[in-house]
Amino acid sequence: MPTITVGLDGSPQSLAAADWAAREAVQRGAALSLVHAWEQESRLLPTLAGVPAPGLIDAQHAWAKTLLHDARSRLAHRHPGLDIGIQQTGGRPVAALLAAAEEADLLALGSRGLGTVAGFLVGAVSLAVVARAARPVVLVRAGERAQDEHLPDASGGTSTTTRYRDVLLGLDLDNPGDELIGFAFDAAQRRAGGLRVIHGWSLPTSYGYGTAMDVGLNEELAEQVRHALTDTLRPWRDKFPGVEVHAQAAIGGAGRHLVHASRDASLVVVGRSERHTSIGGHIGPVAHAVLQHATAPVAVVPHD
Template sequence: MVRTVVAGIDGSPESRAAAEWAAREAKLRGLPLKLVHVWEPVPEPMAQAPLLGAETQQHWSERIPRETAAGLRLRHPGLEMSVEQLTGGPAEALTKAAEDAELLALGSRGLSGIGGFMVGSVGLSVVAHAEQPVVLVRADEQAADEHESDPVGIPSAATPYRPVVLGLDPVGPDDSVIEFAFDAAARRSAVLRVINGWSLPPYYVYGLSADVGLYDEIARQQAAALAEVLRPWRRKYPDVQVVEESRSGSAANFLVDVSSGASLVVVGRRIRRNPFGTHIGPVTHAVLHHATAPVAVVAHD
């Protein structure tokens, strides 16, 4: 089966942004793009209303993917593209659609147009249950938003990509998350910034007052652990420039802070096959809601 990049669309500005991002990603990966539109039937009494009749529902369910695909074909000539229309609950249908995908892109509304996401229940459910990477894209993301500014301060597709950012805990790292980030940076010829946020164990607090060098020693240990995890990946991707940043403090806060200058933020999510709850994890949850760049959530065991 041919792998595809999948974008979930519903006609909203944020889903159009996700489709645009997915089209660019499909071209970077040399893969076809599939647009998936999920139509959730309305209750029968509402379906009988004049404005919600069967013909109106069919019109809108066909118009959204048709117009989205037409716009993408104009902006991305030569990109292989298909459209799939599904019926049912959007979260369940999109999670199912992601099973055979290279990744799934979904839209998320920006908070007040300034920074951060407003991740709806569908997006959170898909992120929590899909076992393929899911990328959340804010509304109004354009191609230039992934690139550095030109000399007059305007992002341009002719300028280099902004860095890819990876949130990584060197204790129990997962290869699939690291490889996704390195691969994304390699395809963009972008710098990879690897962020490790760590906290002092409670029993060190009193020791710090007696040994002023203890903090520095812990910082060196954390930096060394991060470097050790990344060493084989540097060898595997020798052309990727890696910047390692090990800091004391909240990993989520650091990732949110650097997201404003990133083309993509990559975080992990441990797979929990309990069908109830979101199971996203506090760092990933915070990054999803507050980062200002597209966020890729990579599920792992």
Template sequence: MPRTVTVGLDGSPESRAAADWAAREAKLRGLPLKLVNVWEPVPEPIAQAPLLGPETHQHWSERIPREAAEELRAAHPEVDVLIKHVTGRPAEVLTDAAKDAEPLVLGSRGLSGVGGFMVGSVGLAVVAHAECPVVLVRAEGDTSGTGSTVPPSRPVVLGLDTRAPDDTLIGFAFEAAVLHGASLRVVHGWNEPPYIAYGLPPDLELNARLGAEEAAAVSEVLRPWRQKFPTVDVVEDSLSGKAANRLVDASAEASLVVVGRRIRRSPLGAHIGPITHAVLHHATAPVAVVPHD
């Protein structure tokens, strides 16, 4: 089937912001934009209510993607906008839609007064099971539904694990930098020896040596990628401290944060991972979660 940039649309400001981001991504990639709206049948007690019956619910559900498509076509006339209206459970439908997506885009909600965002059970389920990269976009306080445009000069940020680097994840980040005409900031977090736990003063010489070794490991991983993408301006940041905290800090100046999700084929189900989970809930920029082996 033809590839599309696909976005889950439920009419919320967050999903409208995601749709606008996805439309700009579709233009850059030269792909159609597919709006997927899921109508989940209402429970039987509600279905019997005279003003909230299934026909009324479905009517409003179908109106959401139709109106959104009209707005997006007007704002992005060069993008072919498609609509897919599906009945079922949102997480299952969107995970299935991800099979033809490049990428799948969803909205995430900001929590007023709290340093974090609400990804929601549907978003987390899709991120944990989708076969393609999933991008989470927040409305950034904009309730008009149009979202906000991130300045193109902001870098793409990649979270890198030098102990288990993955080509799929790194390749996605470099390609995103090329696509967006941005630099690539590679963030690697490493932990200092636990001096405080033992009541000992820090060993500055040891810290410096460990920092140099970690920075060298980052450069070694990126060397072939710099050769493959010579036009990408790469900034390497090997910093002591928790990787999740460093990525969240970097997201304040990023156009996109790229993190990975290791595919685990086990009877216990999918797993997002603690660093990716933390970034999803606290990063201020759009976050791309790339599944990899």
């Protein structure tokens, strides 16, 4: 059976991620696994002679056990019949979550949302996992609700009975990635909603100074990009005929367009190329921008 795993630490954002993961598991006919990773040598624990006091470690174990059992009970009440497992694991949280992701189809984590220090997203654990996970990772902000994924009802209010908002896909035509496109189409099909695709592009620097003033050349290049986008999506439209697709080739970086469009999306899907640098995994500028500023849950999908 497919499995959706969620990292749970008791924070509001991780509880929102658990709610999202439970809904996704029901939608996919998958099992749900709640994982809490604790680190015995945590600097957050007071120590005796440099070693965490045994009583405090026992208390941490008990707290984590209660957290997992309470979350399972709450989610089981909301989703009768959902297969929910719990796992309490030691070791560093990043390594533990990466290991849990290896056994899952998808990993959900809480995100603290907007906040940067010297240009980096606040939330080192989530960022490290996103950069290195071999499976798709979805980040969910605190306060995310089921009704937020749906269009307003007739009165303008929120409801879970109306149509899902579109799934939003950021696509790089130079490295589209079948895993990325397939994930987005599948997500849209499961939600019986539409798929909006945004590709950001700019004039090649090789065209030189003054090219921007050539309206005819600009339109010719724009038409080429639109054709390339159509050609890339054509086999996926054929594979998912029930998904209504709206594709846009937008001038400029895709990040700001995706952030703006995320206000009306049920899920934002962006890619991460599976290349590694000397300091670990790599997250591109578009994914960084979306993770920092998007208002909808964000799925980061690794691909070749």
